[in-house]
Amino acid sequence: MKVVNTHEAKSQLSSLLAEVEKSGQQVRICRHGRPIADLVPCKVRDRLEPHPVMGKVILHYDPPDDHCQRACFQPPYSYS
Numbered sequence: 001m002k003v004v005n006t007h008e009a010k011s012q013l014s015s016l017l018a019e020v021e022k023s024g025q026q027v028r029i030c031r032h033g034r035p036i037a038d039l040v041p042c043k044v045r046d047r048l049e050p051h052p053v054m055g056k057v058i059l060h061y062d063p064p065d066d067h068c069q070r071a072c073f074q075p076p077y078s079y080s
Contacts, residue, residue, distance in 0.1 A: 002027045
């Protein structure tokens with residue numbers, strides 16, 4: 001991890017951002033030797049990749065029986 005002071009971070013912010021983007025390495029910004037902020041690369045997720053929690057979800061589904069299905073999905077009256 002690269003460590004810079006606030007003056008260097010302010011004067012070279014665009015180059016520090018490019019470095020973080022290119023290398024993926026964090027940059028710690030310090031004031032008077034104490035850390036105050038970290039520049040970290042954004043984690044861009046692939047929208048087609050499923051969320052890790054969704055793989056653990058279990059659905060218990062009992063399909064309706066034939067009688068219930070006929071009663072629920074038939075119109076109560078006819079148009080003829």
